[in-house]
Amino acid sequence: MSFRDIKGQDKAIQILKEHLKNSRLAKSYLFTGPEGVGKKLVAKQLSKAVNCQEADLEPCDTCVSCLKIEKGGHPDIHLIDNGRDEIKIEDIRILQAGIKLRPYEGKHKVFIINNAHNLNVASANAFLKTLEESPGESLIILVTDKPALLPKTIISRCQVIKFCSLQRPELEEILKKDYSLQNNLAHFLAYFCEGRIGRALNLKDADILEAKNSVIDEFALAERLDLENLFPRDRDEMRDSLNILAGWFRDMYLIKAGLPHSEMINLDRKAELLLQMQHFSFLELDGILKFISNALLYLEQNINVKLLQSNLKAELWKQ
Numbered sequence: 001m002s003f004r005d006i007k008g009q010d011k012a013i014q015i016l017k018e019h020l021k022n023s024r025l026a027k028s029y030l031f032t033g034p035e036g037v038g039k040k041l042v043a044k045q046l047s048k049a050v051n052c053q054e055a056d057l058e059p060c061d062t063c064v065s066c067l068k069i070e071k072g073g074h075p076d077i078h079l080i081d082n083g084r085d086e087i088k089i090e091d092i093r094i095l096q097a098g099i100k101l102r103p104y105e106g107k108h109k110v111f112i113i114n115n116a117h118n119l120n121v122a123s124a125n126a127f128l129k130t131l132e133e134s135p136g137e138s139l140i141i142l143v144t145d146k147p148a149l150l151p152k153t154i155i156s157r158c159q160v161i162k163f164c165s166l167q168r169p170e171l172e173e174i175l176k177k178d179y180s181l182q183n184n185l186a187h188f189l190a191y192f193c194e195g196r197i198g199r200a201l202n203l204k205d206a207d208i209l210e211a212k213n214s215v216i217d218e219f220a221l222a223e224r225l226d227l228e229n230l231f232p233r234d235r236d237e238m239r240d241s242l243n244i245l246a247g248w249f250r251d252m253y254l255i256k257a258g259l260p261h262s263e264m265i266n267l268d269r270k271a272e273l274l275l276q277m278q279h280f281s282f283l284e285l286d287g288i289l290k291f292i293s294n295a296l297l298y299l300e301q302n303i304n305v306k307l308l309q310s311n312l313k314a315e316l317w318k319q
């Protein structure tokens with residue numbers, strides 16, 4: 001993979017290439033933008049570009065350095081990725097110890113901190129010091145979809161590069177053309193993932209249409225209210241189900257408001273959606289969407305998932 005294989009981020013890549021070309025690379029970058037649009041991929045390609053043994057702008061992808069970075073085994077490329085968990089001061093201490101040493105075999109040491117908004121107060125303070133003192137041959141790349149949660153003092157010391165989602169029809173075309181997805185699946189993924197290609201590609205092999213439709217059948221189109229036999233879900237599955245239902249009712253709301261049918265997320269179930277839509281007023285749909293968005297918030301606050309699930313089902317049934 002190389003810069004040219006990353007779809008829809010031409011502007012961000014163009015800026016970075018300009019920096020590379022004019023040797024104006026910043027010591028620290030902050031990549032911001034929605035989840036799943038390619039920020040981490042670009043960080044990886046930039047790590048390759050600054051260390052490539054063959055080329056300067058577009059990594060060659062064949063030299064030892066590029067190959068090691070692609071596989072995640074280059075000793076000078078360090079990734080801090082704690083998922084949703086806090087980035088602790090110990091993580092930053094390891095970074096601080098490493099950044100002082102010269103590159104082991106590459107030209108530049110690169111430190112990528114994913115979900116940088118998860119720095120806690122102590123680690124953010126420690127990290128700020130590193131940003132101020134970082135030696136010339138190292139490159140720091142912070143990646144986040146929630147830059148508002150980062151201290152301004154950190155942001156102001158980074159060169160900010162903004163990433164954006166693809167247009168949905170554009171993503172739909174890419175999924176059909178470059179990934180040979182069927183029309184229904186490509187359309188659903190492009191709209192459900194709101195143009196975020198990384199998320200769409202993560203979901204493309206997961207029988208997502210089938211899974212999506214079983215959530216809609218269970219909650220939105222069920223013929224009777226059966227709270228005894230709810231399909232057991234963990235927190236992540238519940239989040240996905242809520243997002244699917246939000247898409248279903250948002251479709252109704254927007255179609256009622258005049259959105260063209262081709263723009264609906266659930267185009268594969270258009271007939272059923274249009275039929276069910278007749279039973280809801282704007283006010284009722286608004287109430288359901290609020291309920292779902294509150295449920296998503298409660299889910300972040302450790303609410304009992306089973307309870308949430310039966311409340312949701314009862315709420316939708318009430319209509």
Ligand SMILES: [Zn+2]
Pocket residue numbers: 051052053054055059060061062063064065066067
């Ligand atoms: Zn190379």
